[in-house]
Amino acid sequence: MHSRSPARLGRPRSTAAATAILAATREALVEVGWSKLTLGDVATRAGVAKTTLYRRWSGKNELVVDAVAELFDELELPDRGSLAADIEGVVLQFAAILDRPEARSGLMAVVAESTRDDALRERIRESIVERQKRLVVQGRSRAQKRGELPAETDPGEAARTADLIFDVVAGAVVHRTLVSAEPVDAEWVRSFAGLLLYGLAGDAPV
Amino acid sequence: MHSRSPARLGRPRSTAAATAILAATREALVEVGWSKLTLGDVATRAGVAKTTLYRRWSGKNELVVDAVAELFDELELPDRGSLAADIEGVVLQFAAILDRPEARSGLMAVVAESTRDDALRERIRESIVERQKRLVVQGRSRAQKRGELPAETDPGEAARTADLIFDVVAGAVVHRTLVSAEPVDAEWVRSFAGLLLYGLAGDAPV
């Protein structure tokens, strides 16, 4: 019982091509931005024919999602000793990625496109959103072990809260960076972590 | 002898044209979305020549910003008796606007474009961001009068906090709607308001 393909015919696809294309895509995003990025130019930069590119990706959006998704796989959550410090750490990492022009330019564009393209939205969710939601789960369980947060009782409620936190954190950082166009610096991060932990009405510790 | 408007010569611009163009733009956003919207099509829908359109807007982005900005002027902050209720009210209004396809499709697209176009970013900030930030200020002062929030001492600090709150609220709603692609319903809004008021570590009242 072979699970894999039964001795595929013909010349196999070049793995180098895919790598070169994604790298060329990011390079082009940096230099010309999303709206002026053309697949012909990407192919040229990658030293590849347009045909080769279209054989693997159906269009600009799909290509950019894959090119950008790789950037977010760098995110990690090293244990910094407290929930506040962990939040600050991951927010700064996230902001650093959003500071790179290949991410700024591409990310919002594909999100915009996804509002009219269900397959694209699903691709974004799989490639980017769900993959990074792990950080929330990991941070919470670590805080629970430290006794900073109470243990979950209802697993459904736990999932909903994780989603909420993810939307708040990611949304705030994206909005600050791209819409308000203000820097996510240490000071802002500290304020944000305080708000997230203790709320508007809460008593933030000195 | 008029001091203002140096008595322009020639046939004056048709005011009906501008109105028709903006309406046609929103109509096209609904039907075909941002990326397939063409200025030629908008002109045709508005019953106007392309020349007329270009005489008033320099391109697609500027046109869409103006067409979308009008949507957000509907937002209001009726007094619902408590800070929590006020937050829930405005978030639901905001979510309702983001549910309209002309806003979904256009808003993120121009934000994406603005990452490489300072003039466009400034236009977005003026037309949309700053104009809605009034809601935060208004809500906070109302909560202070009610005694739900302490009075501000440092005005700089007050402004920074208002910006933070705006990014958190707007970012979370946008992210939930467009990226996570989940509904902003009454339940989510209640959870979000709770988080915003009392934080992760805080004790939300029953």
Added chain:
Amino acid sequence: MHSRSPARLGRPRSTAAATAILAATREALVEVGWSKLTLGDVATRAGVAKTTLYRRWSGKNELVVDAVAELFDELELPDRGSLAADIEGVVLQFAAILDRPEARSGLMAVVAESTRDDALRERIRESIVERQKRLVVQGRSRAQKRGELPAETDPGEAARTADLIFDVVAGAVVHRTLVSAEPVDAEWVRSFAGLLLYGLAGDAPV
């Protein structure tokens, strides 16, 4: 009652463009031949956008027919005093045109294409064939006035004979030039005129 168009709207088509395009087509036929002629290259040579070219011609074949047809309008039938001399004269003129690379390369190609395209065949017939058949009619009437040929009685028969002569003359010259690839020189022309006048079995005068 105006017979012409009722005040046409919009910018009128540039007459210079059509001229430049046809000239560029002939230039390209000379340099690269029919099969390597591309409409993009023709447009570039003519200093014209591809759109402009496609607005006037539906494709390569139609364009080449028009470009080549103009060459044949040079043909004339000066009175050389006898039927034999008139035939020799026009055959030499025809051969001279077929010697030009823009004609060689293009003419047979569009004829080949016309075997599968009725509209194209009709266009060739109108633009080239029928327009040159006048030479046969003119030459015959002149020979009749000279008494070299008997007057026609049946007009239908006259037309059929004119067609026959045209096919024989044009066909022989084209075949000699393009298929046999031999020169149509004075000697061959004299032999051909002799054959045409007196036949295989006839007694050509010394």
Added chain:
Amino acid sequence: MHSRSPARLGRPRSTAAATAILAATREALVEVGWSKLTLGDVATRAGVAKTTLYRRWSGKNELVVDAVAELFDELELPDRGSLAADIEGVVLQFAAILDRPEARSGLMAVVAESTRDDALRERIRESIVERQKRLVVQGRSRAQKRGELPAETDPGEAARTADLIFDVVAGAVVHRTLVSAEPVDAEWVRSFAGLLLYGLAGDAPV
């Protein structure tokens, strides 16, 4: 132990492949014509890989010449008793071949191509022109035996005359069929044979 063909190594070429490819070429000529004929399609029709095709023919033109040349080998010159009848017979046969779409479409196209490709012209001459010129020689010698034509004295002159007749006959039929696009029927053939034998000025027998 073969003396010739230095014992080629490896798998021998499939003889069936060449036959299938030529047949597939004619089939494709019938269905899509010369200009839309693609070598990939021919290979598929022949159940053969493109590599196999390119190993035997250098391109489309060479392939089509070979595929079309076979059609003309059917031509014969049965003795019909008189020169006029022999001419009429062979002209009708030739016209029948030119009526087949695989010949119409392909023949003129390769002739057109040959105006810029000497090797191709030579290939056409060898494969088609010279091979059919035998019919002229055969017909003339038969007519001389019958006493319809005088015997040749100068062999050079004889060859030149044979070439002339071939160009006139083939040219007229091709022009009538493909350019004038009129049928080569019995009536036309009789008129043509009359013209060829007795000329314009000659006295055709009743």
Added chain:
DNA sequence: TAATAATCGAGACGGTACGTCCGGTCTTAAA
């Protein structure tokens, strides 16, 4: 009331990119 001047709809213009198709070559595994 006439001249002036900027607007209007219409549509052609030079460009750029699209996504597809085909030509001809190369790289596999199998025969």
Added chain:
DNA sequence: TTTAAGACCGGACGTACCGTCTCGATTATTA
């Protein structure tokens, strides 16, 4: 070494929009 399969690079296709321009026709103000 040939075969079928199919990926590869390159280049042209015909189309769609871009943003500009040139028309004749309107519609105001100013003289």
